[in-house]
Amino acid sequence: MKKLSLIILSLVITFANANALDRYTIADLVDSIQPSVVNIKAEESIKESKDEYKRNPFSKESKVDALNGLQNASKKIKLKSQFNIGSGVIISSDGFVITNYHVVELSDKITVTTVDNKFYPAKVIGFDQKSDLALLKIQSEKADFPAASFADSNIARVGELVIAIGNPYGLDGTVSTGIISGRNRNIGTNIYDDFLQTDASINPGNSGGPLFNLDGKIVGINTAIFSKAGGSNGIGFAIPSNTVELIISQLKQFGKVTRGWLGIQAQIVDQDIANALKLETTNGVLVAEVSTGSPAELAKIQNGDIILTYNQKEIASLFDLPKMVAETPINSQAVITVLREGQKVDLTATIVSTEDAEKAQVEEGITVPTNKVLGIYVTDLTDEVKNELLIKENSGVIITNVDKTFRQFNVKKGDLIVQVDQRKVKTVEELKQIINSTSKKTLLLFIKRAGDSIFSVVER
Amino acid sequence: MIKALLTIFTFCLISFQSNALDRYTITNLVKELKPAVITVEQMGNYGTSGVASGVVVSSDGYVVTNYHAVKGARSVSVKFSDKQVFDATVISYDKKTDLAVLKIGSYEAFPYVNFANSDSVQVGELVFAIGSPYGLEHSVSMGIISGKNRSTGRLGYEDFLQTDASINPGNSGGPLFNLDGYLIGINTAGVTQTGGSNGIGFAIPSNLVKRVITQLQQKGSVKRATIGVEVADINQEIKQQLGLSSYHGAVIYKLLPNGPAVNAGVIPGDVIVKFNGQNIQSSGQFNKQIEHARVGSKIRVGILRNGKVHNIVLELIQDL
Numbered sequence: 001m002k003k004l005s006l007i008i009l010s011l012v013i014t015f016a017n018a019n020a021l022d023r024y025t026i027a028d029l030v031d032s033i034q035p036s037v038v039n040i041k042a043e044e045s046i047k048e049s050k051d052e053y054k055r056n057p058f059s060k061e062s063k064v065d066a067l068n069g070l071q072n073a074s075k076k077i078k079l080k081s082q083f084n085i086g087s088g089v090i091i092s093s094d095g096f097v098i099t100n101y102h103v104v105e106l107s108d109k110i111t112v113t114t115v116d117n118k119f120y121p122a123k124v125i126g127f128d129q130k131s132d133l134a135l136l137k138i139q140s141e142k143a144d145f146p147a148a149s150f151a152d153s154n155i156a157r158v159g160e161l162v163i164a165i166g167n168p169y170g171l172d173g174t175v176s177t178g179i180i181s182g183r184n185r186n187i188g189t190n191i192y193d194d195f196l197q198t199d200a201s202i203n204p205g206n207s208g209g210p211l212f213n214l215d216g217k218i219v220g221i222n223t224a225i226f227s228k229a230g231g232s233n234g235i236g237f238a239i240p241s242n243t244v245e246l247i248i249s250q251l252k253q254f255g256k257v258t259r260g261w262l263g264i265q266a267q268i269v270d271q272d273i274a275n276a277l278k279l280e281t282t283n284g285v286l287v288a289e290v291s292t293g294s295p296a297e298l299a300k301i302q303n304g305d306i307i308l309t310y311n312q313k314e315i316a317s318l319f320d321l322p323k324m325v326a327e328t329p330i331n332s333q334a335v336i337t338v339l340r341e342g343q344k345v346d347l348t349a350t351i352v353s354t355e356d357a358e359k360a361q362v363e364e365g366i367t368v369p370t371n372k373v374l375g376i377y378v379t380d381l382t383d384e385v386k387n388e389l390l391i392k393e394n395s396g397v398i399i400t401n402v403d404k405t406f407r408q409f410n411v412k413k414g415d416l417i418v419q420v421d422q423r424k425v426k427t428v429e430e431l432k433q434i435i436n437s438t439s440k441k442t443l444l445l446f447i448k449r450a451g452d453s454i455f456s457v458v459e460r
Numbered sequence: 461m462i463k464a465l466l467t468i469f470t471f472c473l474i475s476f477q478s479n480a481l482d483r484y485t486i487t488n489l490v491k492e493l494k495p496a497v498i499t500v501e502q503m504g505n506y507g508t509s510g511v512a513s514g515v516v517v518s519s520d521g522y523v524v525t526n527y528h529a530v531k532g533a534r535s536v537s538v539k540f541s542d543k544q545v546f547d548a549t550v551i552s553y554d555k556k557t558d559l560a561v562l563k564i565g566s567y568e569a570f571p572y573v574n575f576a577n578s579d580s581v582q583v584g585e586l587v588f589a590i591g592s593p594y595g596l597e598h599s600v601s602m603g604i605i606s607g608k609n610r611s612t613g614r615l616g617y618e619d620f621l622q623t624d625a626s627i628n629p630g631n632s633g634g635p636l637f638n639l640d641g642y643l644i645g646i647n648t649a650g651v652t653q654t655g656g657s658n659g660i661g662f663a664i665p666s667n668l669v670k671r672v673i674t675q676l677q678q679k680g681s682v683k684r685a686t687i688g689v690e691v692a693d694i695n696q697e698i699k700q701q702l703g704l705s706s707y708h709g710a711v712i713y714k715l716l717p718n719g720p721a722v723n724a725g726v727i728p729g730d731v732i733v734k735f736n737g738q739n740i741q742s743s744g745q746f747n748k749q750i751e752h753a754r755v756g757s758k759i760r761v762g763i764l765r766n767g768k769v770h771n772i773v774l775e776l777i778q779d780l
Contacts, residue, residue, distance in 0.1 A: 234626020
């Protein structure tokens, strides 16, 4: 009887502490997972970006908001002038490695260094700019690389402890811990943003490295940070593992990622729009434009429709839809329920691939204008916009959207920028020129907003 | 037998779990506390939109945030984690401690937080912050208490808890919690070279918050006593200039005309080394003493001048 009670007692103690943390919990975990984390050194030998989409915020050509993304920051740390450094994680014993696309973007000579200080050449098997992921294969006969496995990122909870391992500033095998600070974050990269936010230190060089949970499984790939001066401010972003898995399996099979395309531009139904359209709730997304010849047009979706569900799934936030469409198998059908003039209508669309989309600049889901400058999306003032917004001025640059990093400044959707640093601005090109002609951190914008004139200071 | 086992079982669970940190400790606390944390959006004179954080402190909708977060605001809106938005009026504020009290314009009952005793907070203790840095609503960051009784010289009265939990612009006015889920501080961002968190964040301790907001709610302002001086810490330059032998003390650099100190013959450059029987080693310590002092009381003050300590008695007057 005594033995039995002792056994029960010890079992109780063990199970009562299954998720407990003690002084060495993280140290023990690190011992087992660190061998799967690698350093990546990418020698830049390619001058032109492979990227045709100038709007890709991660490409070297586009003007990346210095607050957003490790890409530019990591390019500043070079061991020799032509190297780019980052991190990666081995996901199979034969040497497949995941990293960020921006780490290897302009390179055709990549070296992977493992925890035991051995280095191997690696080849890019495939990459996806939109998610900023790349799949590499270590070129070696070795078939027993220590590999990490994926967690289900859907059950990663805010407040849960996580561990980042990577190569910040070239300090290989650096471990930092923190928690999951937020989920489903969109940071203005593109419409597929769905980042896990963490306060674990993520610095330049951590790009492409893993974020582990306390089971030692990959819960995300560290990709971007919000930072005032380039180093960690406790706001890091990781691509959730479920997305990584989907992307990587496509890269492995096809060498590229194919996303579904519906062919609409949509916007949030906020209270103002709900009132204007006499809607009962702010659920769903409003179709602002249907692309000619697109699956949406063929399915008879119309301008002004409110999309409520996609394949029976409710559209809770604006960014749900692009993801759902992207993940729809090509050439399969999607049932879309819209609200039109007070009635629910079920429509069926045959989803095609984004590669089939005629205009390269049409992006799924959101009214995304063609130019992003610092933290704002801008477009030239056309007659159409002038009439729509009842603007008296004849020239200037309209702000069509403001991303999260610029929300702290006094700039709004609909603002007309007429001057920057007291120099007249008539087009987006002029705006870009003025911004590039100075390395000043702060810029003084002169804005017209609904009849008011406003001076606004922004910081890059 | 079974009874005994059950008792042991329960005892074990309780004792092993009470201060234990496990994988989901913070997750579970955040779930409970999130409903009481709000994002404060300020619409200023020209449609300025500033984002800060705040926390509900009573079920009738009183909110605490930083004064600088609502400064100059015509109206403020508060947004909850369930996306509900309410208008709120700024009831009153205290510039010296950078605190403000808002009242949500609604008759609903709101979830609110409980105050911990910040005096019993220990350095090294685990804490977490909830706030909206850069508009990333209800972000959670974790760290420890890195230090207590800190001052940075920015505000009139500082007695900060220092933490390495990430505190960024947008976190201001938001809560810092201990592992009981009780409020131990109100985060105040922005004392770094770059403006973003460098692992050195500051929070106004809950005891001070409680004292200030009680006065703000009851009297509309915080009544303080003063001897009519403004003090600073002794740095290398000052030490050399004044020929002081140590860095201990609070050097007086400004005097209130016709105030108690001036009338007693105190001059700029004098150093306060003792106040009400307490040794004063820094401006922070002096400010803390003054914060607790009462109008009308007569206090013994030790003033260091030219290497000698002179003891004088000063009567505290109302600080306007």
